[in-house]
Amino acid sequence: MSDLAALVVQQGLNGVYLGCLYVMVALGLTLIYGVLNQINFAHADFVTVGAFTAFFAVTRLATKVLGLPEAAGYLLSLVLALGVGALLGLAINAAVFAPLRERGDELRPLIATIGVSVLLENAQLALFGPIPYQFDSPFGQHTFHIGRIFFTGQSVLVIGVSALSIGALYAFMRFSFWGKALRAVAQDRETAGLMGINPGLLIGLTIVIASALAGMAGALLGPVLVLTPFAGATVVVKAFAIVIIGGFGNMQGTIIAGILVGIIEAFTVQYLGSGLIDLVVFVLLLVMLVLRPTGIIAERKEENV
């Protein structure tokens, strides 16, 4: 393999790894948008809380209290972060989305979630302080190589967990009763209600699934984040861009756009410098909004989820 080809494959792989992390964050946003037509700004903070959960699970609970080996500790932290995310989802549904759902306003729930976001950020700031936390994934130390292409155990884990989550979500949506009911609610909330489906319950379920994904994404991102109370915000702002580039509320579009942004980011780091990542991504977003506001895959109401 020539130098250039090796470099391109290596950066492409790094991009897919990053892209998977973004997809995990963006999927929840797109899921909520698909079913509710709402944006959850506190999603960012669910990611941060997930990352902090992983930090404490890995550095305190798993190794010191339970005496688990590090690898098992990190895997446990993924599950814990998933659970914590789900709980936060329950809470924000009860506090914001359920009460505001009936009033049919587009922007008030969004503003309320900005309030929740500010609240969570400052609560974490009070608890954990502004100094960044840092922990390593035990899988990060193992490196493999095929020819001249290197990758870490962590990237294998991230890509694996993402693929599993996406697969599980897809199977749930396509084949299970609840998934079908969810798609029905996304298509037409009132008619679904008339068919004996409880839209409130399913909307709650959507938010819980989306938030659980955000929590786990936080745990997966934890080792590469500068873990402060505002860490999630930087990632989620990018996830918003991905959701729009992919087509609001469209899962396939989000997955494609997420991987694409990951790859663009990897090559931006290679050729332009890491400081310009956000600039490149958001200029892409604005160009996309002008040229094709519907995203890669157009928003079709009946197939939003």
Next chain:
Amino acid sequence: MRRAAFFGIAIALVAAAPWLLHTPYWRGILVICAMNVLLALSLNLVMGYTGQLNLGQSAFFGIGAYVSTILVKTYHWNFWLASLAAVAFAGVVGLALAAFAVRLRGHYLAIASLGFAVITYQVLVNWEKVTEGVRGIYGILPPVGSTVGLFYLIAGIGVLVYWLMDNLVRSPVGDTLRAIREDEVSAASLGVRSYVWKAFAFSIGAGVAGLAGVFYPGFVGTLVPDAFNIVESFTMLAMVIVGGMGTMIGPVVGAVVLTFLPELLRGFGELRLMVYGIALTLVVLFMPGGIVQLVKRK
């Protein structure tokens, strides 16, 4: 007559404030409060009257601060001339954001304007040759020496901007903006060229935010990009919503309350900053008209 009395009271309050709160610390808070009032007024024109959810207002605040400071420090312009140029520049950039607002609504506009704020922030961080990046610009002098003088200057401009805006929203232009807010399609069918008026509102809003930005660096003495992070946009949003969006006095009340409330809660340490979040969420849930609505009902 009632308006004249109202402005009389406002001017009297502004005049008395630095003598009621006379320690240097509280006078500093007053200066911040006056800046916040300007920022809340600027966002309210776009969001409250024209109905465009704009999360990029922090960008214009930053543009005003950076353009004026760079013109003064690097090119040795006179402060007032530099300020005028900075406000005009912010207004022109506001037009650029309006170009998106013409095509996008609701959630799309919210994210596009957020993206706009992120891009501006990144330019401030990365264009080190001009902005000094995260190292920051130091030793910036305020246009007037004393804190009281600075407060009178900014608050005076605040009252003036309020008066001009109040006239604007009472004029047929105000009706036009409200028509766009309520129903853009119906407004268009009545011959309202919504793109012209959206551009107008964004541009004026951006200029006023830039005007607030002009005074910020001199007051703080240093200038770093972090002051114009998207969190700043959320703070402005909270002030407008908590006070009462789409009224003139509401955002002023919101700005005053949300500037002073965290200071009064200083005893609670970092937890006091949660006030913004709690206030914003509770107001949206239980008091959609903001504090102003509460007073009106009585």
